Amino acid sequence: DTEVTQTPKHLVMGMTNKKSLKCEQHMGHRAMYWYKQKAKKPPELMFVYSYEKLSINESVPSRFSPECPNSSLLNLHLHALQPEDSALYLCASSPPGKNYGYTFGSGTRLTVV
Amino acid sequence: LAKTTQPISMDSYEGQEVNITCSHNNIATNDYITWYQQFPSQGPRFIIQGYKTKVTNEVASLFIPADRKSSTLSLPRVSLSDTAVYYCLVGDTMTTDSWGKLQFGAGTQVVVTP
Numbered sequence: 001d002t003e004v005t006q007t008p009k010h011l012v013m014g015m016t017n018k019k020s021l022k023c024e025q026h027m028g029h030r031a032m033y034w035y036k037q038k039a040k041k042p043p044e045l046m047f048v049y050s051y052e053k054l055s056i057n058e059s060v061p062s063r064f065s066p067e068c069p070n071s072s073l074l075n076l077h078l079h080a081l082q083p084e085d086s087a088l089y090l091c092a093s094s095p096p097g098k099n100y101g102y103t104f105g106s107g108t109r110l111t112v113v
Numbered sequence: 114l115a116k117t118t119q120p121i122s123m124d125s126y127e128g129q130e131v132n133i134t135c136s137h138n139n140i141a142t143n144d145y146i147t148w149y150q151q152f153p154s155q156g157p158r159f160i161i162q163g164y165k166t167k168v169t170n171e172v173a174s175l176f177i178p179a180d181r182k183s184s185t186l187s188l189p190r191v192s193l194s195d196t197a198v199y200y201c202l203v204g205d206t207m208t209t210d211s212w213g214k215l216q217f218g219a220g221t222q223v224v225v226t227p
Contacts, residue, residue, distance in 0.1 A: 004156075042200065042217035042218060042219060042220055043157065043217050044217075045216070088154060090156045090157075091156075092156070101147050101149070101159035101162055102157075102159065102215070103159065104156030104157050104158070105156050106155050106156050107154065107155065107156050109154065
């Protein structure tokens with residue numbers, strides 16, 4: 001398995017809703033990432049998990065809450081989002097100790113109404 | 114972190130070779146150069162990675178001069194399906210301390226027409 005799987009592919013949520021994005025990989029990668037990408041802009045790093053521990057939080061608002069239950073799973077819990085949070089949310093992973101590229105999932109297209 | 118500069122856009126015709134140059138003047142000794150391709154509403158896809166000289170795979174070639182302050186991604190004989198945004202990233206992904214410290218620049222929109 002050489003993929004990063006993200007679910008759902010599309011999500012529409014209201015500003016008072018609570019939802020979660022899920023990311024899964026079975027490549028043995030020990031670093032996992034959440035990126036946010038707005039239209040016609042490059043991906044922006046949000047969080048990095050290294051060996052299931054949060055290692056980088058790029059000053060992301062607390063309405064985004066990451067979780068790494070195990071080495072294969074990464075969740076992003078969403079609560080009280082704003083319309084400007086609408087974007088493509090990308091998950092990625094990378095292997096330890098090797099200079100290989102990141103493997104990205106196809107993303108979750110989030111619309112906040 | 115090494116900052117990268119790429120052209121905003123490039124146009125090409127089918128069958129031509131496309132060369133995208135990325136400038137990274139403050140590249141560090143341990144940094145590698147990695148290129149990604151992204152189609153609309155999809156995640157970036159790894160294309161090629163190199164440290165110095167030339168690297169070639171089934172998709173592209175990467176040319177890196179001796180001073181490593183720039184690199185050129187070469188896409189041979191492009192087709193319509195090569196229309197995408199191409200990102201050059203520079204960083205050291207070997208150590209856990211460096212994980213997550215790769216940053217995407219603005220990227221280059223390549224448009225291939227018949």
